[in-house]
Amino acid sequence: MVVARRSIAEVDFAAKIDALTYAAASGRARSFAALLHQLPSIYPTEILASLDRLAKRRAISATFVANVRRQAAQNATSIEGRSLLPLPHPLDYEWRFTSDAARLLLNRATDLTRTDGELLLFGTPGLAIEALALPIDRRVHFLAENNCITDRVRSLNRATGSPISIAYCNTGLPFESADAVLLDPPWYPDFVRPMLTAAAHACRRGGVILISLAPSCTRPTAEADRDAAVRFAKRLGLDLIDHNELAITYDTPFFERNALAASGIHPPPQWRRGDLFVFRKARESTRAPLVDTNRRRDWIEISIGRMRLFLKDVNRHDTGEIGLISLVDGDVLPTVSRRDRRRRKVQAWTSGNRIFCTDNPQLLLEAAVSCASMASGSSLQPTLWGSMRERDAVLRVAEELRGLAALEAREEHGDDGTALERSMNWRSNSTSYCDTSTAISSG
Numbered sequence: 001m002v003v004a005r006r007s008i009a010e011v012d013f014a015a016k017i018d019a020l021t022y023a024a025a026s027g028r029a030r031s032f033a034a035l036l037h038q039l040p041s042i043y044p045t046e047i048l049a050s051l052d053r054l055a056k057r058r059a060i061s062a063t064f065v066a067n068v069r070r071q072a073a074q075n076a077t078s079i080e081g082r083s084l085l086p087l088p089h090p091l092d093y094e095w096r097f098t099s100d101a102a103r104l105l106l107n108r109a110t111d112l113t114r115t116d117g118e119l120l121l122f123g124t125p126g127l128a129i130e131a132l133a134l135p136i137d138r139r140v141h142f143l144a145e146n147n148c149i150t151d152r153v154r155s156l157n158r159a160t161g162s163p164i165s166i167a168y169c170n171t172g173l174p175f176e177s178a179d180a181v182l183l184d185p186p187w188y189p190d191f192v193r194p195m196l197t198a199a200a201h202a203c204r205r206g207g208v209i210l211i212s213l214a215p216s217c218t219r220p221t222a223e224a225d226r227d228a229a230v231r232f233a234k235r236l237g238l239d240l241i242d243h244n245e246l247a248i249t250y251d252t253p254f255f256e257r258n259a260l261a262a263s264g265i266h267p268p269p270q271w272r273r274g275d276l277f278v279f280r281k282a283r284e285s286t287r288a289p290l291v292d293t294n295r296r297r298d299w300i301e302i303s304i305g306r307m308r309l310f311l312k313d314v315n316r317h318d319t320g321e322i323g324l325i326s327l328v329d330g331d332v333l334p335t336v337s338r339r340d341r342r343r344r345k346v347q348a349w350t351s352g353n354r355i356f357c358t359d360n361p362q363l364l365l366e367a368a369v370s371c372a373s374m375a376s377g378s379s380l381q382p383t384l385w386g387s388m389r390e391r392d393a394v395l396r397v398a399e400e401l402r403g404l405a406a407l408e409a410r411e412e413h414g415d416d417g418t419a420l421e422r423s424m425n426w427r428s429n430s431t432s433y434c435d436t437s438t439a440i441s442s443g
């Protein structure tokens with residue numbers, strides 16, 4: 001029964017996408033870029049699938065579809081400027097606002113609050129960075145997860161004279177202190193609800209909450225999820241006062257660029273948009289906030305240069321010697337959807353969306369940590385890796401990890417010479433990518 005209901009929702013969704021795609025393609029949107037721009041933040045693979053369906057029904061010309069597919073496969077993407085922040089990681093679902101969107105949100109929040117008011121940026125490092133550079137006539141607080149992104153925001157904040165105050169959400173949530181709360185939870189109900197509850201808790205009565213939510217064509221359940229979020233907000237004492245469709249633009253994160261490239265698709269940057277919802281807190285909420293402040297407790301994070309590597313099961317005592325084991329061809333998971341079943345098997349995940357399992361999580365951990373040890377001049381721990389054989393395995397896997405970091409560094413800069421596949425080139429790269437390595441527990 002559940003399966004039947006889901007397939008009806010998917011059929012309805014496909015029909016809705018087809019109607020929109022048909023209208024766009026029959027009008028002015030004659031290229032892949034124009035279609036992405038004109039359609040309401042529909043995923044690039046959905047648009048291409050829709051074009052195929054329309055061509056099959058002879059609603060649009062097959063030649064047009066072939067042209068669009070050719071454009072989609074051309075890697076002409078201009079790489080957005082390197083962010084001051086560490087790379088976003090798929091496990092954080094971190095889609096960052098464009099600079100324009102961050103300014104729009106901060107300006108909107110400023111307009112809606114009084115001069116000495118308080119803005120709370122909740123889980124939005126992209127907004128925090130923008131707030132450092134803008135003259136904002138408000139007290140600005142950044143409530144963040146305890147991770148390397150927040151560490152970087154902290155350093156940049158210090159370097160700019162500490163214009164904002166920063167706190168970790170695992171040290172407690174503010175209560176009715178903010179005049180405006182800005183948040184952008186990952187677009188799934190199990191993130192939206194607790195984060196919205198915490199935002200309502202932190203907001204003063206009469207204050208406002210600005211939240212970006214998934215536009216209705218993002219996925220089959222997006223519209224229902226969004227309506228449920230608005231009903232849920234009502235129960236939190238929040239009245240909807242404004243809804244601006246597709247007002248928020250996002251940079252395409254490196255992990256998503258790689259995921260799409262693995263499917264042979266190279267969309268222009270910044271095609272993704274979110275809907276801005278503005279609520280006013282009219283009543284007290286009776287719900288206690290229950291934000292999971294330790295949600296990545298299963299994962300350990302290790303940075304190897306710009307590459308952020310997340311490892312799971314590191315306390316398991318397996319004895320394999322392979323280390324990194326492929327899960328998909330080319331190692332890049334060609335999707336960023338949480339519904340993808342392959343995600344469940346992943347034990348090592350890079351910020352370029354490369355996924356692996358392992359026959360020995362401790363070997364992987366030791367190899368990753370050894371990159372940092374080598375950079376700081378210390379040696380591997382002999383108690384853990386006593387025999388020559390074990391030591392060789394650690395060195396070999398460390399070399400593979402450095403190769404991955406080098407490959408992803410080239411991809412990040414749009415170096416066409418790198419194919420999205422594991423190659424023997426990894427082994428010939430220098431060790432310099434480990435020179436800023438750090439190992440921290442997540443969550």
Ligand SMILES: C[S@@+](CC[C@H](N)C(=O)[O-])C[C@H]1O[C@@H](n2cnc3c(N)ncnc32)[C@H](O)[C@@H]1O
Binds near residue numbers: 128184292293295
């Ligand atoms: C879609 S991203 C939003 C980033 C935002 N667009 C920006 O540019 O700053 C979701 C963010 O929510 C954060 N997040 C997820 N769960 C959280 C929680 N329980 N508390 C605080 N932040 C959380 C993630 O770390 C991630 O940065």
